[in-house]
Amino acid sequence: MECWKCGKKAVMHRKYEGKSWCGDHFVEQFESLAKETISKEGLFQSNEKVCVALSGGMDSTALLLFLDNLFENWRDAELIALTVDEGIEGYRDESIEIAKELCKDLDIELHIASFDDHFGKTLDEIMEDKDHGCTYCGVLRRWLLNKKSREIGADKLATAHNMDDELQSIFMNYLKGDMKRMVRLGAKPAVLDREKFVPRVKPFRESPEREIALYAKLKGLELHQTECPYVEDSLRFDVRDFLNDMESKRPSTKFTALRAFDKLLPKIKDGFSGDETSVRECKECDEITSGEVCKACQLRKKI
Ligand code: SF4
Numbered sequence: 001m002e003c004w005k006c007g008k009k010a011v012m013h014r015k016y017e018g019k020s021w022c023g024d025h026f027v028e029q030f031e032s033l034a035k036e037t038i039s040k041e042g043l044f045q046s047n048e049k050v051c052v053a054l055s056g057g058m059d060s061t062a063l064l065l066f067l068d069n070l071f072e073n074w075r076d077a078e079l080i081a082l083t084v085d086e087g088i089e090g091y092r093d094e095s096i097e098i099a100k101e102l103c104k105d106l107d108i109e110l111h112i113a114s115f116d117d118h119f120g121k122t123l124d125e126i127m128e129d130k131d132h133g134c135t136y137c138g139v140l141r142r143w144l145l146n147k148k149s150r151e152i153g154a155d156k157l158a159t160a161h162n163m164d165d166e167l168q169s170i171f172m173n174y175l176k177g178d179m180k181r182m183v184r185l186g187a188k189p190a191v192l193d194r195e196k197f198v199p200r201v202k203p204f205r206e207s208p209e210r211e212i213a214l215y216a217k218l219k220g221l222e223l224h225q226t227e228c229p230y231v232e233d234s235l236r237f238d239v240r241d242f243l244n245d246m247e248s249k250r251p252s253t254k255f256t257a258l259r260a261f262d263k264l265l266p267k268i269k270d271g272f273s274g275d276e277t278s279v280r281e282c283k284e285c286d287e288i289t290s291g292e293v294c295k296a297c298q299l300r301k302k303i
Pocket of ligand 1: 086133134135136138228229230231232
């Protein structure tokens with residue numbers, strides 16, 4: 001197998017485009033796709049402080065490395081990183097070490113926000129008498145990422161969502177009939193014009209998960225291999241398996257589905273966005289919510 005551009009030994013073959021790529025040309029093409037997403041969607045401005053949500057996993061470490069290179073040439077743009085420590089022994093401690101090492105190597109300021117400090121319990125403690133770890137973890141982590149990134153002065157919060165994550169969310173929301181949530185997807189999810197809301201951006205949204213893994217490997221990043229002990233069988237996994245099956249039978253299904261959604265999104269957005277005036281401050285924590293009390297505070301009471 002040879003690279004279609006230079007004839008060198010290829011490291012991967014993309015069925016969906018019928019081409020093989022050597023390491024150098026793959027990296028070049030991968031980065032130019034992410035740059036295209038950034039410029040097409042206007043994800044960053046030159047004088048912004050951008051905070052990367054850094055879990056220490058493969059996708060977020062690859063994103064931090066990529067943005068660090070990119071921002072070298074952007075005058076006045078600043079990059080920082082934020083890691084949420086949910087308190088999952090034997091799992092999160094390993095990825096936090098990777099995050100610390102990488103930030104030290106790249107000379108990037110790293111902030112760590114823990115469940116224990118903010119909610120009074122680690123996820124391990126919460127799970128002693130609860131099920132559905134991902135529900136607690138997801139809601140509390142989103143709350144913490146927004147609050148903490150705002151407190152450290154970030155203008156944008158960059159997350160490492162990839163094409164597979166995005167498609168899974170599209171299909172899950174469709175299957176659940178949750179159109180309001182579905183129209184909040186995209187590389188620059190619906191931005192709430194609220195001081196308390198730090199806009200999120202997804203530079204890797206058009207990159208398949210397996211290509212981010214290859215990029216990370218070719219860039220020499222250390223990979224976090226341990227699986228979270230609370231990972232549960234969920235609708236997301238069923239949708240993931242369905243999409244992977246479709247992709248292997250009909251290469252390029254995922255790209256086609258994402259492009260179709262992107263054409264549809266502007267047309268359905270207004271109809272399902274809901275009333276922005278219903279967004280208010282939570283009675284308990286002052287963070288923004290669409291109800292009286294935000295989801296994080298509702299869960300906090302159950303802990
Ligand atoms: Fe949290 Fe679930 Fe991810 Fe574990 S698998 S880190 S519980 S969201």
